[in-house]
Amino acid sequence: MTSLWCVVPAAGRGARVGGDIPKQYLPLAGRPLILHTLERLAAHPRIAGLMVVLGAHDEIWPGMDQLGGKPVRTSVGGAERCDSVLAGVEALSEDVADDAFVLVHDAARPCVRTDDISRLIELGAVAGGGLLGAPLRDTLKRADPSGRSQVTEPRDERWRAFTPQMFRRAELAAALRAAAARGLKVSDEAMAMEHAGFAPLLVEGAEDNIKVTTASDFALAEFLLGKTI
Ligand SMILES: Nc1ccn([C@@H]2O[C@H](COP(=O)(O)OP(=O)(O)OP(=O)(O)O)[C@@H](O)[C@H]2O)c(=O)n1
Numbered sequence: 001m002t003s004l005w006c007v008v009p010a011a012g013r014g015a016r017v018g019g020d021i022p023k024q025y026l027p028l029a030g031r032p033l034i035l036h037t038l039e040r041l042a043a044h045p046r047i048a049g050l051m052v053v054l055g056a057h058d059e060i061w062p063g064m065d066q067l068g069g070k071p072v073r074t075s076v077g078g079a080e081r082c083d084s085v086l087a088g089v090e091a092l093s094e095d096v097a098d099d100a101f102v103l104v105h106d107a108a109r110p111c112v113r114t115d116d117i118s119r120l121i122e123l124g125a126v127a128g129g130g131l132l133g134a135p136l137r138d139t140l141k142r143a144d145p146s147g148r149s150q151v152t153e154p155r156d157e158r159w160r161a162f163t164p165q166m167f168r169r170a171e172l173a174a175a176l177r178a179a180a181a182r183g184l185k186v187s188d189e190a191m192a193m194e195h196a197g198f199a200p201l202l203v204e205g206a207e208d209n210i211k212v213t214t215a216s217d218f219a220l221a222e223f224l225l226g227k228t229i
């Protein structure tokens with residue numbers, strides 16, 4: 001059973017939450033949000049270590065070098081999430097083989113389920129890479145600038161993208177570099193891989209793997225923490 005490293009982008013500012021400190025350090029059920037995420041990842045039997053990507057001026061990171069017996073390393077992120085992920089993936093170049101898979105999981109998704117990570121690892125490895133997501137369940141509208149619905153879009157074949165996402169280390173680094181060179185701001189790893197000619201496998205995961213994005217998400221994440229594992 002091979003195990004793999006997980007890159008955890010945690011260099012964002014959390015502007016949409018609007019706290020005094022970045023959202024990953026705000027309390028969730030009494031402890032910093034990021035700790036819940038890291039503990040859940042470190043507890044997964046297939047995860048070998050964590051590469052946490054921090055903001056350049058982060059003075060809050062507690063400085064751990066292991067968690068649950070797994071090594072924790074850090075690197076410095078960039079202005080956009082894709083810059084931070086690339087920094088983390090590159091920082092693993094001496095420890096992780098080019099063709100080995102790495103996971104990427106948002107620090108801001110503390111409710112990820114262990115069995116969803118397992119399924120992504122199993123299915124993603126066979127497919128050459130993939131991501132957790134969920135098919136769109138609601139009716140989809142396209143709005144005009146005034147907020148009025150112009151048209152109802154087909155929802156077949158539309159998915160919401162979550163993390164973790166899993167790709168071979170060197171292929172992901174190359175795809176992220178190529179996107180950056182073209183000035184393309186990719187919002188997830190799969191988008192970079194799509195532009196590089198890959199078709200990442202969509203692995204259905206639980207919808208409660210929410211990204212804490214606004215202040216109201218903290219209450220929901222706190223509720224979900226106890227219900228997911
Ligand atoms: N330059 C960045 C931007 C984001 N992230 C990380 O990527 C994840 C998902 O990003 P998002 O939820 O958009 O976080 P923020 O960028 O912090 O949020 P906002 O856009 O509201 O500032 C988070 O764990 C965040 O810390 C990062 O590592 N580097």
Ligand SMILES: C[C@](O)(CO)[C@H](O)COP(=O)(O)O
Pocket residue numbers: 081106161162163187188189211
């Ligand atoms: C990677 C991601 O979590 C997939 O949903 C998301 O794209 C990152 O969030 P952002 O708000 O677009 O930076």
